[in-house]
Amino acid sequence: MKIEIAENAGFCYGVMRAIEIANRALKEYKSLYSFGPIIHNPQVVEEYEKKGLKVIETLDEADGPVLIRSHGVPPKVYEDIEKRGLKVIDATCPFVKEAQRYAKQLYDEGYKVVIFGDNEHPEVKAHLGYTNYTASVINSPKTAASIKASRVGVVCQTTQSVERFGLTIGELAKRIRELKVFNTICDATEKRQEAAKELAKRSDIMIVIGGKNSANTRKLYEICKENSRNAYHIETEIELEKNWFDGIENIGITAGASTPSYIIERVYKAIRDIVNG
Ligand code: SF4
Structure with missing residues (x-):
């Protein structure tokens, strides 16, 4: 084990x-x-x-x-x-501040500002303020079709996926004459997701730790579910169930950006106690 x-x-x-x-x-x-x-x-x-x-x-x-x-x-x-x-x-x-600065710069330069991200996320709501609430928020290649301006400046919510961002920029580039793009994605999220994916591939079960209200943890859980036989999203060790580990050889653990190391440690120890009987 x-x-x-x-x-x-x-x-x-x-x-x-x-x-x-x-x-x-x-x-x-x-x-x-x-x-x-x-x-x-x-x-x-x-x-x-x-x-x-x-x-x-x-x-x-x-x-x-x-x-x-x-x-x-x-x-x-x-x-x-x-x-x-x-x-x-x-x-x-500081990485979020940088995205805010770019949003303001694009707005001041007269571009139609487009924010690639999740409309409801507090970071995106803050970015909007730096464009005097004139920016449009899109989150997929499909939604890029709604942007009609001829001069467009793009910034990105720091925790978005690079792949999806690239595809969306590709769509915009097909139709927009002047396109200025600031890739403001922070690689902490990407590195965490990549490592979780790799571990999920060689694990029978993935335990994903983090707030149920944390978007980046939910995303990690999705990645783990796609790449491992089984995955569970928990906030603390109390939610662990013994039967999840029956007949399991390889157990992987990952955690969202808002999960402190002491909670990860507690989950690790609780799993060790369960599997050691
Ligand atoms: S994921 Fe963390 S390091 Fe990256 S921009 Fe967000 S808060 Fe900053």
Whole structure:
């Protein structure tokens, strides 16, 4: 019986950095407010609530420094925080900031800005703000057909798939005369997905750890399901079931970008205890 953890499983650079920024701020301030959950992981959010980081959905709920999570926020949120005389603690991932800068640059240069990503994702909602809410959001080669302008500038949600992005750009290139593209995909996601795929191919079962509300974890789960005999998406070791491991030889584990290493460790140990009886 072999239990293997995929390379690049768990926290990415941007999430780790946001957690470190929150840790430092919690030492400095009595009350700290996170504009939306700091990461898409309920266990970590709960742990930080106990430490004094309160999740808010509107600025009316804040009366102390406001932490901006790694996904970033539109420019108006910074303005509103400052208008209220509150301090901004900015944990936006530098790679997300770069995409925001490109979105603004394209807008200022007069391009019709197109964001390749998921309409509902907070990172995309923030990018939209840097184009004064004029950008269009597309997420597939098919949806590229809806873009009619002659000068188009494209940026991408950092966690999108390179393959799908390439196909979509190909579609745009067929019809658009002037096309300027910033590939703002972050390779942390791609590396994690590739490693999970490789491990899934040689595993009988894949355990994918991460928040049920985490888009990148759900994507990892899909990849694992396609490439292994069986896959399960769990948040913590409590959800593991003994019968999943009956007659199994090779067990693979991976985890989304918002999963801390201590949760991965706990799942690993719980699986080891189950298989060792
Ligand atoms: S996935 Fe990449 S861009 Fe997104 S937070 Fe992590 S390091 Fe930053």
